[in-house]
Amino acid sequence: MRAPLPTHHNVVVVGGGQAGLSASYHLRRHGIDHVVFEKNRIAHTWRSQRWDAFCLVTPNWQCLLPDFPYTGPEPRGFMPRDEIVAYVEAFARSIDAPIREGVAVTRIARGEEGFLVETSEGGVTADAVILAVSAYHVPNIPAMTANVPEGIVQIHSSAYKNPAQLPPGKVLVVGSGQSGCQIAEDLHLADRPVHLVVGSAPRCPRFYRGRDAVEWLDDLGQYEITVEEHPLGEKVRRNANHYLTGRGGGRDIDLRRFASEGMVLHGRLTGIENGRLEFGDDLARNLDAADAVYNGICGLIDRHIADKGISAPEGVHYSPVWQPGAAVHSLDLAAAGIASIVWSTGFRSDWSWVDLPFLDETGYPAHRRGVTNEDGLYVVGMPWLWTWGSGRFLSVGRDAGFVVDHLADRQITGRRRPPVRMAV
Template sequence: MSEPHYDVAVIGGSQAGLSMSYHLSEAGIDHVVFEKNSPGHAWRTQRWDNFCLVTPNWQCKLPGFPYPGDEPNGFMPRDEIVRYVEDYAARIEAPLRLGVGVQRLGATDAGFRLETSDGACTADAVVLAVGGYHQPNIPRLAERLPEGIVQIHSSGYRNSRQLPPGAVMVVGSGQSGCQIAEDLLLDGRDVHLVVGSAPRSPRAYRGRDATDWLYDLGQYDLPVERHSLGEKVRRRANHYMTGRGGGREIDLRRFATQGMTLYGRLLDLAGGRLRFGDDLRKNLDAADTSYDNICAVIDRYIDDNGIAAPPGHRCAPVWQPGATVTDLDPVAAGISAIVWATGFRSDWSWVDLPIFDGAGYPTHTRGVTSVPGIYVLGLPWLYTWGSGRFVGVGRDAAYLAERIQAHRHQAALAAA
């Protein structure tokens, strides 16, 4: 019995893979979408109970399915995000193979072969729409912490009640770390936060949400090659703020005035004591500088276009670090749990194709890899700031659909 063959195989059935399916269907291209779990699975299983989108609902613009609710300026909570993705899959009637994971992808003489949990198949082209957040990244020093301290990764955090009584340390001050630290603080927990170099952003500024201004400014359309950091921006943490409570800023200095204990970057664990860098003030100042820079960009846009808007403002620090704390005995401090908000590692070990750089990142130009017929989609800064978000993934999928059409045409000419 011959193996099934598809013109295009899409691996991953969340917003990126579904957007790809939409544009392939529009182009009349036969395809299949392999999803080892279900649409929206990561949103359901890797987000805490009070999680909300950071960007406003109106930015949910999956192709053919803009945000359907009545709160365009609100911020969808976790369960609504899951429904939005699931409803999208149903609306476009995506050819999903649910519960089927791809275990190996390699080349054949005529195309590509996929080994799945439900047998093998072949395809002329393959789109890797699996994102880049595959495995929790927890530092090895975690292995040396006292056994009595409960440890979880941010993707496993749901609420404060799952943690034992006592103080909680959150390691990492990106979006997840800051929002989880706030969640714990609002629940009355004693919170310790290890602060890194993540930038912060205003929420509301001069009468509108800051992301509304940035959208009008074209920031979500800025190609990676035109960013001042170039491809290095792909490794940069996102600005922290929150959509919780209708959307608000996150100011770690204010958290400190409310009882949260802040530290510099975690360096090591030695003799049962955690070692921190002497960089807390530097990291807080850098985050505020990022905040002020965003305000300045918006100010210039308002001035250049003669837009009537309320006055602006800049950061006014409400707290400054005192004596530097560079080490801590977590047991003596009453810390019963640590939440590792330290990001994820990519795992492309199942892809037997020469498309990766020395760091294991897929080399590509706007999602088109160095291997003809292999494409990537849904990665942060794949092409623009919006590439890894609901607002921009559809445009990237449309572009790849055009490139797939061109690939198919070239293959047909070569076979003629």
């Protein structure tokens, strides 16, 4: 039986993944009393919302949690799901995080002196709150799922585990971001016939000119570009991630090659009616755009090699191995033999439990580098919180350090800071 919940903490951290644990590390470094609430278990998302063959798409050497870098035998490898969970759990043990697993935070509001935090084990007060729950809270299920005929199995990508989970027959994967492409590949490698709905996500080379492209991009400083320096500004936070994989030691994901091997590709899904799928006329355009990003990255690396006089093997830019024929605008689910659909349509945010006016007009936390416009409220662990590496093991610890340093300075000065000016 664990100790009862104290009634007050200097800081409440919500979320027991790598972001919340990194915040805990830095709070301990400052000697600040705190608690970490995790409604499930440490590393819950890695544990429960990833498929069996899942592995990192970034190399292990980028796993740089505070004072806890990857030290295994394969720094250029890609940890599979269970090793990722073990890495996060080991980090929690190493810092002796004051985590309360199985405690859900149900409401956060202002109190007389700080914050009121309601949980499944009772209420506490806090001087400051760090929200370390990313921005991916609820599976995004399109309304058109209601029009899918009965008898066809439908699951969200977060619930997909392996090909054997789905009934015999063809599988439709909707969405070609990282998860959709990797799940389509997982099914394809298991000789399951796949239809894939292709969106606008870009792709990236895995290896180019003798090295992992991530290593080249790191040398180029791409992971250090801040939101304020990026040409898109805060809009970059809405960009889809590039698709590639760390599976089997790492490789490209080439949807055209999959198509040449029998996978059926479609343009964007625009509707479902009377058992028929309706597609947009954008398949060729989406494939071309993804390849253009791929070759653009190759070109960026080429220029870096030339400018620095680096000795490296010659590189070859991608040339399409397959071209789509006449666009298919409609497909009958029954006639096509599609027995299941995997909706790889991402997630949406749900901040309804935070009873504070900290969101912008789009429903995204208004913040600068994790410091929100609500004094004492912080966010960490979100994609592009500050840099491209913010949502990854690479930079989440540094982001947490900045947030906690700001918080510690606020407590030391004994005064409330004015809201941080938001970037335009």
